[in-house]
Amino acid sequence: MIAPLRRRRAAHRWEPRADAPAWRVVLVTLGAVAVAALVVTWVFVAYGVAPGEAWATIVRRTLLEPRGLSETVRKAIPLLLAGIGLLLAFRARFWNIGAEGQILAGAIGATAVALFTELPGPLVVPAMFLAGMLAGAAWGAVPALLKARMGVNEIITTLMFNYIALYLVRWLINGPWKARSATGFSYSERFPAEAVLPTLGATRLHWPTLAIALVLVAVVALLLARSRFGFEVEVLGRSPEAARYAGIDAGRVTLLLAALAAGAAGLAGVGEVAGIHRRLVEPTQLSLGYGYAAILVALLARGKALAVVPAALFLGFVFAAGDVMRVSLRLPSQLPDVVTGLVLLLVVASEPLTRGRWVRRDPTEAAATPAAEAPVAPPAAATAGAPAGGAAHASPDGEG
Amino acid sequence: MRVDAPGRAQGPALNVASLEVRGGEIVGIAGVAGNGQSELVAVVAGLRAPSAGTVEVDGREPGGGRRRRGARSQVDAGVALVPEDRTKVGVVGDLSVARNLALRHAHRRPFARGMWIDWQAVGRHSQSAVAAYDIATPSTGTPARLLSGGNVQKVILARELDRDPGVVVAVHPTYGLDVAATSQTHERLLAAAGRGAAVLLVSEDLDEVLSLSDRVAVLAGGRVVATMAAADADPEALGLAMAGVAA
Incomplete structure (x- = not known):
């Protein structure tokens, strides 16, 4: 034409x-x-x-074999935690792109407790989760404060904070926290045994983090559906003007949500260092982009807290399938x-x-x-x- | 209710407004749009803090002494607001009629139980409110944006007037409504005043202001330039005052 x-x-x-x-x-x-x-x-x-063979291999090695399935679920854990947090933040239109950095901040917090405190054995892991959550929340609270007080665009700040966290981890493992044995690659000292999470059998599935993640999803679902806070989030997310009229303090709600979201991502960081690596490692190995993939988890779940579970499992499958493609299919x-x-x-x-x-x-x-x-x-x-x-x-x- | 807001001059905003509305009285605000009406409403309803001055309800400042909590202090002090923009501000379009009926009261009994919301109480209240205010809606679960303008206004009136507020601020309450909805709105406002509320009526419709109000206050350049009894308000004098010509 x-x-x-x-x-x-x-x-x-x-x-x-x-x-x-x-x-x-x-x-x-x-x-x-x-x-x-x-x-x-x-x-x-x-x-x-051959596509048929490739798909068969992927399905077998990620879903059918017990070890493969455990890898799929294991990779879904940080996605669950960061994803449920982002879902909360997105519900109130706080566009947090910074889960990746908040995961790293959580890992730093956990590492600090694991390597540099003298707590009695059974208290170490709870203290690590607490420290990781607080570190993540603090990392996420800064952009939220900037937004609430000065109207700074959170998309930019949360994204930039990812890089600050990344280089902070890199500096720590190359500088003050560098292991004595580390030549070539950089990493921190290995965590003591009481700072390592138990795993399911011979797999790398650190189940305490999974349990925390599932409980958190349930709590968020309950909060959104039944609490005053959930109602405020809903009103604020759908109409900021009506929220102001309804007497909802947008700054307070946003700050709380952002801190909750970032705290959840921080927990994910704790799981990665305490459950998988057992030391602070190179940031791109520590989190394989889970914080960015979690954005997709939250979007796939479309505001429904419980839908985060299938969405995270699906992306866990994508990550696990990626390993299969790289290793088995080259x-x-x-x-x-x-x-x-x-x-x-x-x-x-x-x-x-x-x-x-x-x-x-x-x-x-x-x-x-x-x-x-x-x-x-x-x-x-x-x-x-x-x-x-x-x-x-x-x-x-x-x-x- | 009493407003004293000798604010700093900021554009056409509220400059000096001193206004008192007694319980059971309707005071109409006459004025050309942009002479401080929306600022007056925002200050009275707590949507905006005055740069100086006070708003008193029953001789007390809502949320007095403590840190300001926006409109919530005013809601708790019994200040109702029928906002100018009923679809964007007055209701949340995506939320159900039932939830919109609880919108400004969800933090209080009977809707709130501690940190939780009793959705059954919200549902029960919505059933009775829909019946009492004659709201035409397929169900209380229908999103508010599917309702006609008149029925959205009924939802707002039901929410704002149902709890016998001490102060009612109504902004262009009948703008765009049909005859039946208009007269119903007028009756509701008169009934609220009859129950002892201090009603502040802001309207572009001078006939409406004159027919409903006990007193009329003229706002020009952010100042209350004249107040007069509505019964002996001379339209010409009113017009001159609105234009800012000294009486």
Whole structure:
């Protein structure tokens, strides 16, 4: 066609809906995940890996074998903790991008207790969790204070705080906390035995952290559904103007939420150092981008606290699958990032599909349009000026 | 209720306003928009702190002495507000009618039990409020944004007037409403005053102000430039005062 600027009139019309039924949200989310899986399959083919065999290997090594399953769940733990915190923060429109740094801050707090205090044995682990939570909360409270008092954009500050935390950890393990035995790689001294979390059998599944995470999810679900605080968060998240009218102290609620969210991420950091590494290590090994993936966990859960559990398990699977792809299939180690990025993109792009549907135009309405226009054009084929949400049109739920 | 706000001059904001509304009385604010009405309302309702001066309810400052808690101090002191923007401020569109009916009172009994909210109490209250205020809604679980403007206003009136507030501030309470909803709103405000509330009515509709009010205060340039009994308010004198011409 010559006239690229002329918008062709589609045969279908987008009809927004008042509210998104739960089944529709689940279906659209699964659709987004399915599209991501398709793209990954294409990547397998491009790298000359037989896709059927690749998927079989991934499923076997992440879900079917006990050891693989434990790795999937193990990687879901920090995602659960950071994810439930971010869900809270996002509910009140506090866009915390800083869970990664808050995880590192929590790890620093736990390490300080593990290496430099003389507590009686049974108190060490609880003290580490407490210190990690407080360190994470403090790390997250600074951007929240800046936002509440001075209106500083929290997206920028929380993101920048990630780098400060990263270099802080690097400085500690190369400087004051550097292990005497460390040559080449840098890390801290090994934690004493009483500062190490028990694991399930021979796996690396540090179950105390998992238990804390699940309890926290349940508590947050209860708080959001039944508490005054939960109601304030709900009002504030939906209408800041109405919240002010309702006498809700937005600054206080935001600060509290941000601290809670960051404290949860801090707990995740404790689990990583005390359950997996047993020392403070290079920050990019300590957290494999869990703080960023947790953003996706919170988005996938769409404000529902309990939905964080399947969302975190799914991303735990993506991380575990990434290991399988790298080790068993010899694919590039960046592939898991590609997958999380894809899912993020597709979930965000498919959001409008949860809130509306395509309906066929009324024929009389179509007759009123100029004759020069193409009579039948499915919306996906519309090139110029594709309607919002068109990007996600490949989702199987598109015509719902 | 009494307002003394000799504030610093900040644009067309509230400059010097000294205003007293007695219980059982409706005082209408006449004035051209932008002469301090919204600032007066914000100060009285606690949405904004006056840079100087005081708001007293029953001779006491709401939340007096303690750190200000925004509108909540005023709510607790019995100051009701029917806000100007009923869909954006007055209700949370995504929330149910039942929750909107509890919006400004969720921190108190009977809705609050310690740190928890008794949603059953909220539900029971909404049933009776929907019946008493004749709110047309498919159910109390319907999101408020699906209601018509008149019914949204009924939700707000039900919430604000149901607890026999000592002070009622109503801003453009009938703007955009149909005849039936308008007369119902007027009746509700008169009934509130009849029960002893001090009613501050801010409206662009001069007829409304004159017909409902006992006294009319004219706001011009952020100052109360004249107060007069509504019964013998001369429209011409009122117009001149509103235009800022000294009487």
